[in-house]
Amino acid sequence: MQTYIILMTLTDRGLRNLKEAPARIDAAVRALEADGGRLLGFYAVMGGYDYVAIAEVPNDDVAWSQALSLNMLGNVRAIVLKAARREEFTETVKRIQPQVWHAAKAQAASEHKPLREWVEEAIRERLEKAKGG
Secondary structure (H helix, E strand, O other): OOOEEEEEEEHHHHHHHHHHHHHHHHHHHHHHHOOOOEEEEEOOOOOOOOEEEEEEEEOOOHHHHHHHHHHHHOEEEEEEEEEOOOOHHHHHOOOOOOHHHHHHHHHHHHHOHHHHHHHHHHEEEEEEHHOOO
């Protein structure tokens, strides 16, 4: 199972029908479970978002369909973030090839640029090239 964080903001429609929110949340949880997912946590929050949910879902397709369903209903706008646990992140970082890192640092130094700036430019250039630009 993969972990996802869902950031939700109430729409005007969702605010007008706020009294119905608990029932809608229950229905969304049932739909998630029917797709093989599991809600780990749900929070009403103050700040830039109204709700934050943490869920485990079998794959990206299920996460995507759940997010589209939430957005189509029109009560919230949902942003879905795929999350990695600290242990998963640590293992990924360990797989970074040292020679690639050292080569990037050397290239940045030869161009007299900070490494972060050089990496951002390299990524931008590769994305433009991939788009055919």
